[in-house]
Amino acid sequence: MKAAVLHGKNDIRCEEIDKPFAGEGEVIIEVKVTGICGSDLPRVLGNGAHYYPIVLGHEFSGVVCEVGPGVTNVSLGDRIAGAPLVPCHRCTDCQEGHYSQCTNYTFIGSRIPGSWAEYVKIPAMNAVVLPEEVSFEEGAFFEPSTVALHGLFVSDFRPGFDSAVLGCGTIGQLTIQWLRILGANHIYAFDIDNEKLSLAQRFGADVCINTANGDYAEIKKVIGNACIMYVFETAGVPYTQKLSLEIAANKATVCYIGTPVKDITLEPALFEKILRKELALKGSWMSYSAPFPGREWTLTGDAFKKGLLKIEPMIYRRFPLESISEAFELYQTPLSVKGKVLLISR
Incomplete structure (x- = not known):
């Protein structure tokens, strides 16, 4: 599959890598839309990545194209938004529903391969089914929307x-x-x-x-x-x-x-x-509550379904995945980027 692979500081290349496969409790998502987050900038332009090479990207939506054994909450063809936090679900904080405070977590798009690719593997419980009325671009805004809403909840x-x-x-x-x-x-x-x-x-x-x-x-x-x-x-x-x-x-x-x-x-x-x-x-840290991934995610879906949340005026540019280097040229002068940059599948 094609993926945007970060090899080092300011060295991101669109290249062919192996497509993931779904294990127990996992699904493969064909990525339709994925965003570039402000937290990605120090990883690409600085030394903020955990390791190299790595595929970043944690704001995404797509279609379930492969289902692993034991998966019951989603099916082939479901349109989903991805929740990127992968908590252990076993520690005291997880048992209390405080998933953002899990000390044994991993994270899609920073610690494990993310959505700047044609396909991404995620735990099935991290797949949030999109209402029919919600577009893939809106689905890619679920994660930042839930971050904002979580702040209101903790307050x-x-x-x-x-x-x-x-x-x-x-x-x-x-x-x-x-x-x-x-x-x-x-x-x-x-x-x-x-x-x-x-x-x-x-x-x-x-x-x-x-x-x-x-x-x-x-x-x-x-x-x-x-x-x-x-x-x-x-x-x-x-x-x-x-x-x-x-x-x-x-x-x-x-x-x-x-x-x-x-x-x-x-x-x-x-x-x-x-x-x-x-x-x-x-x-306020991340965007999760019990039952995982939390009401932040279900309420975001409802708000998009009802037309209450608006994203179009927030979108600055759209690029195909293979043009990600061109997208990051914009961030050489970050104050000139006036909104969200999206990567769109062809």
């Missing part, structure tokens, strides 16, 4: 309160959509890119604030006396990580979804805000 989000999203990349835009779907009052969106803020407004943000100049006094003038009770940080950079504590109301919940990229230092006065405001700080 014990309740409708009717003002909320904020800092960072309007893919996860941020999906967080804004879920906040609107689940009944947030006013939604505040923060980013340094006016195009992303314009899209956030289309998705339901009531107030969009460009933070490029970093002037908190100006930001404070815009938000005024807003009582922002839920803050979701999705950018993973020190500025927004700190700003989250500044804009949060007393007794608010601040949820960190974005993976950090640099060291962060909290000055005593800023750290004290956590104490004085009695903030609840939450970390």
